[in-house]
Amino acid sequence: MHITEPSTPEQFERYYRLRYQTLRQPWGQPEGSERAPDDDTAIHAMLVNDAGETVGVCRMHLQTPHEAQLRFMGIHPSYQGKGLGKLLLDYLEDKARTMGAQTIVLQSREKAVSFYERNGYHVTGKTHLLFGTIQHYKMEKQL
Numbered sequence: 001m002h003i004t005e006p007s008t009p010e011q012f013e014r015y016y017r018l019r020y021q022t023l024r025q026p027w028g029q030p031e032g033s034e035r036a037p038d039d040d041t042a043i044h045a046m047l048v049n050d051a052g053e054t055v056g057v058c059r060m061h062l063q064t065p066h067e068a069q070l071r072f073m074g075i076h077p078s079y080q081g082k083g084l085g086k087l088l089l090d091y092l093e094d095k096a097r098t099m100g101a102q103t104i105v106l107q108s109r110e111k112a113v114s115f116y117e118r119n120g121y122h123v124t125g126k127t128h129l130l131f132g133t134i135q136h137y138k139m140e141k142q143l
Contacts, residue, residue, distance in 0.1 A: 001055075001084065003045050003091045014054040015046045022057075022074030027131045036071065045091050047075075047084055055079045060092040063105070068096035068143075070106040089119050097143050104143055110135040 006015045020034040036042075038061060047056030058073040070092060075085050096104050107127055108116050117123075121139040128136050 001047060001049055001087070003047050003087060006044050006046055011046070012044075015044060015057050018046070018054045018057050018076060019072050019074050022076065023072060027134070029131065034072070042071075043092065043095055045088055045095075047088055049079075056084050056088050058085075058088040058092055060096055060104075062096070062099055062101060065100055066102045068092075068099070068101035068104045070104060073106075073112075085115060086119055093141075093143060102143055103140055105138065105140045107136045108139050110137065113137055113139070 004011070006012045016034055020031055024030075024034045039059070042059040042061040044059045045057070046054050049055050054076075056073075056075045056079065058070060060068050060070050063069050070089070073085060073088065093104060105124075106116065106121070108121075108123075109130070113123060116139050119141075121141045123137045123139050125138045126135065127138050130136055
């Protein structure tokens with residue numbers, strides 16, 4: 001396993017495909033809904049297995065000079081529960097520190113709150129309901 005930042009059209013296609021398959025398709029959302037207007041200014045990370053398959057994705061951007069935000073964390077279902085999400089967190093937290101961030105925030109789906117808590121994040125509030133069914137919580141961590 002290794003983490004790379006996608007840079008070619010093929011890599012970005014694989015990156016967005018997994019983002020769609022894990023975060024949008026299961027809720028009947030259309031293709032394209034996995035993309036965000038500020039994707040061009042974010043740092044994207046993808047976890048690739050030894051066979052060259054993309055098995056995890058996440059992105060980070062600075063909201064302010066001192067606060068980073070993680071978004072769109074997705075791990076292929078057959079690779080969940082194996083500690084791979086932590087690899088992406090560690091990679092992007094290091095990037096955020098290098099860029100000067102002192103705090104990192106995210107919006108966690110309810111089922112992922114315990115994963116983020118195990119990795120040093122704490123809930124600061126209940127936020128939105130995605131697709132009318134997926135409760136989200138704002139979480140943060142001091143870097």
